[in-house]
Amino acid sequence: MGKLGDLANKAKEMAKGHPDQADKGVERAEKLVDERTGNKYDAQTDKAADAARRSYGGGRQDQ
Template sequence: MGKLGDMANKAKEMARSHPDQADKGVERAERMVDERTGDKYDSQTDKAADAVRRSYGDKDKPAH
């Protein structure tokens, strides 16, 4: 696997180890995109945030 794949795997492992911190980052990123786009893509950012949360195992957190 290349460097990018290795970095992605390390990031996922860190998120699994610290799901609360990872969730704060996901929420912050989702909110920033929604603010910058005037909520134009809100449903897409909700789906993306859910997908990210599933990737590190935080399935109980709903999208905002």
């Protein structure tokens, strides 16, 4: 696997070990994209954030 794939696998493993911190990072990234795009792609960023959370077993408690 290439360097990018290895880096992605390491990030996923780290997120699995620290889901609360990973959730904060996903939330910040989602908020940043929404702010920069004027919430134009809000539904897509929600889906992407949910998929990212599922990949490491995280999730927001407020749902």
